[in-house]
Structure formats: structure tokens, C-alpha cells
Amino acid sequence: MNTLRAPNSTEEFSQYYHLRWKILRQPWQQPEGSEQDQQEQSALHRMIVDEDNKVLAVGRLEKVTEQQGQIRYMAVDDNMQGQGLGQQIIRALEQQASMLGITEIVLNAREQALGFYEKLGYKMRGYSHTLFGDVKHYSMTKKIPVHAQDQLSKSQALQAIWHDTIPLSKAMNLQISYFDSLKLITRCDTDFNQNLHHTMFAGSIYTLATLTGWGWVYLTLHEQQDKGVALDGDIVLADANIRYHSPIKSLAYGQVVQADVSGNFDNLLQGKNARIKLTAHVYCGENIAATFNGSYFILPRE
Template sequence: MFECRAPISQQEFDQYYHLRWTILRKPLQQEQGSERDDLETQAVHRAIFDNKGNIIAVARLHFCSMFEGQIRYMAVADDFQGKGLGQQLVLALEQFASSLGVNKLSLKAREQAISFYQKLSYKNMGFSHLLFNEIKHFKMEKTLVRAVLPHDKLSTALQNTWHSTIPMSKAMKVTVSYYDQQNLVTTCDELFNKNLHNTMFAGSIYTLSTLTGWGWVYLLMEQKKLTGNIVLADAKIRYHNPIAGIAFAKTGFSLSSGCIDDLLTDKKIKLSVEVQVMSGEKVAATFTGLYFVLPK
């Protein structure tokens, strides 16, 4: 049995990078370390483990913009090629990207891998570059298509409410990237929200978190067709790690408590909402907000 997941321990990451180097860089006489780049800490990593815990295939996803990602460093151990592991990795990364609202993926494929990616619906966009002035690579792209759902209208209404009533949200380009009535994911423009250290400004992380929590309460009310004024009564945030790339803020039923139906009693209600701000798949900040809803 094979298991596909992110590496967790340092030992697993050491295996992960070693396989990457062995397959992709060692045959080109490149030193260890050449298999890594500056985006590792903000990327999404996937590995396939055999039944002994050995890593036999790897791939990585990073985000180029709020709605576009790129797959890189796909490698399968020689003894396990042709067993569908590459396809499993691509599908796992596509699923993760879709869960954040990313709708376009790209990659740079070696010439012999073009047909593999074409079978997975990636289009060959033409020659990209020569790796180490030797290996031809071709750019390939795929649009991740999902059905238009009724609650997409709620997402649009929430985003319009933010931008029309809170000027900062429009300047930050705060956007609903994913909503399925169980979970809400938001994001914002990377360049506008950078500080002098080239990481996301702490105030922008706080603002994105506050609006995401407020947005979750708004969506709960809209689903039930309830009215009320939402106010933030109390909040705290913990910053765990800097965010060097695209930030995604996530919340949902599993991260909130309180009953919106209590609005039917015409009394003030309170809901606690936790928001996790992600860098890749790591939680970079944790926000907890106490929201009051005041009957109109």
C-alpha cells in the first residue's frame, strides 16, 4: 500500500529532498542543494510513501498569484515508475489547489514528459527554457474547472459588501477564493500587502483575518435569511511564521462556535470564529474573534 501526504519530520523532508536530487539533479552532475529554491517554506509538498515508510515519489506546488499555482520538482524513484504514482501526486496537488480556489495550474515539463501531462489534460504552450543549458522544458497549463454553485452568489455579495463599505478591503484586494457552505477561504494581493522585509505586513494579516471571520458570520446569516448588525467585540491573534508569498485565510464550521438561529429571539448573540492564515499549508497566524450580532 502507498500513502500520499506531506512530509512531516525532518527525517522525512531529508528523504524528500534526497529523492528530488537523485532523480532530477544528480544525473546532470549538479550538487546537492541544487534541488531546492527560495520557495520551499511557502510551498505545498507531497510525497508517496511505501509500506516501510520510504519516500518513493515527490512533487511540489507553489502559488504564483491569488488564483494560479505551479507544480514543480516531480520525481518518481526508478523502481516505481510506470505505477501511476506521478498521476496520484498531480491529482493530490490539484485537489489542494482547488480547495483554496486556485483555478489555473502550470508546470515546466521535460520533453519526454509532455505526453504524460497531456493525458492529465495539461496543454503544451510551447518551449519554455533550457535547464542548465542542456534540458529542454516546455510550459504546460491546465484550468481547474468546477461547477457554478448557488452559493457563489453569496460569495460575490460578501465581496461586494467588503469593497463598497470598507475601503481597505478594496485596496488590499481581499477576495473570496473558495466557499462551499462548510468552509470559507479568502486571499488578498501579495504585492500591496508586503512590508520592508518582503513578507506580509502584520496589519494586513490581521485585517484579512478580521474580515474573514466577519464574512463567515455574514454568510451564516445570509444562508438563514436573517438580519442583524455584525460587530467585532474582542479579538486576539498569534503570528507563528512570516508569510513570504500568497496568504490564504481559512475558517468554517469546524473553527467556529455559536448558534446563528438565536437571532430569531431578537436578542444579541455572540459567535466565536477562529481563522487560520496559511502560508502554503503551514498555519502562519491564528486569529480568534468574538463577533456580536445585534438584531435590527
């Protein structure tokens, strides 16, 4: 049985890149290593492996602008052509793009792949370039729908609160990309938040993580209200620490998942403070760049 996921070890990335090279570079006598570029660490990668963990298909998503992403390096093993693996990779990358607030995908398709992408909804915009003096590429685009549309109004309300009451969040262009009760993803303008090393400023990372955690508490509290539970309160950060693991150059986003949250709102029903503890991660591509542990109090309103 085949599995679609991200590579998660040095060995898996080695196999992932080897298939990319074998399909996209070797036929034109290009050396191994030529299939990689400077965006690998900040991009999102997906692959399909069989039951023996052999890599069968690969693809990559990178950020172009805050709302535009690019799919690159699509490759399927020669022996697995025509089995829908490429389509599965594309769909997975589109889903990730939508969850990160990307609303348009661009790509450069080889001439023989134009029909494949057109069937998936991509529109050709014209000639792009010729690779190795032989392989013609054409520019294609596709609009991506907003993910979790039913949560959009709550997300917009929360963003308005942030931008109206926390000037830094507005300057950072902090946005909610996705929320479905199990996961919250936020993002900000990585280019604006750069330091002198052209990586994301530590203070901006801390702000992104703090407000991602605050946002989780806000949205889950309002979900309880939607169910008819009379809960309300002011959310404050009581205690926090953050650990920075690696620099962020692009595609930065914050994330909280339900499995990393403890506590509940029950005390509010008795007019007492409620407490929520959680872990928020800030990612650069597939990699966790910072880990934030925070404790939030919800203070009942009189």
C-alpha cells in the same frame, strides 16, 4: 496502503527533498541541496508515502500571480513508475490551486514527460529551456475550474459588501477562494500588502484574519436562511487577539474550519444577540503564519 498528504515534520521533508534530488538532480551529478530553492517555505507540497512512511512521489505548487500557479519538482520513485502516483500528485495540487482561487496552472515539462501531462489536459506552448545543457523542457498550461461553483454567488455577494463598505478590503483585493460549509479560504494581493521588509504588513494580516472570521459567520448565517430559517442580523466583532508566528512572503491565505467554531444563531429567533467564537489561521504555504481568535456578535434587526 499508500497515503497522499503534505510533509509535516523535518524528517519527512528530508525524505521528500531526497527523492526530489535522487530523481531530478543526481543523474546529472548535481549536489544535494540543488533540488531546493527560495520558494520552499511559501509553496504547497504534496507527497505519497507507503505504510512504512517511505516517500514514493512528490510535487510542489507555487504562486506566480494571484490567479496563476506553477507546478514544479514532480518526481516518482523509479520502482513505482507507471502506477498512477504522478497523476495523483497532479490532481491533488490542482485541487489545492482551485481552492486558493488559482485558475491557471503552468509548468515546464521534460521532453519525455510531455505525453503524461497532455493526458492530464495540459497544452504545450513551446520550448522553455534546457537544464544542465542536456534536459529539454517545454512550457505547458491548463485552465482550472472554480471550486465549489454552487457557492460562487454567495461569495461574490460577500466580496461586494466588503469592497463597498470597507475600503481597505478593496485596496487589499481581498477575495473568497473557497467555501463548502466546512471550510472557508480567503486570499489577498500579497505583493500589494508588503512592508519595507518585503513581507506581509501585520495590519493586512490582521484584516485578512478578521474578515475571514466575519465571512464565515456571514456565509453560515445565510446558509440557515437558505434552509428556510428566519435568521438575520448585523455581524460585529466583539473581541479578538492575534499571534504572529512567522513572516509571509507569498501565497498568503486565511482559513476557518468548522472544527474551530463554537456557538450558534438560536438566540436570534428570540430577538437576542447570538455569539460565535472562532479561530482563523493565516497561512504562508503550508505554514501557519498567524493565529486569530475572535468573538463575533450577531445583533438582531428590528
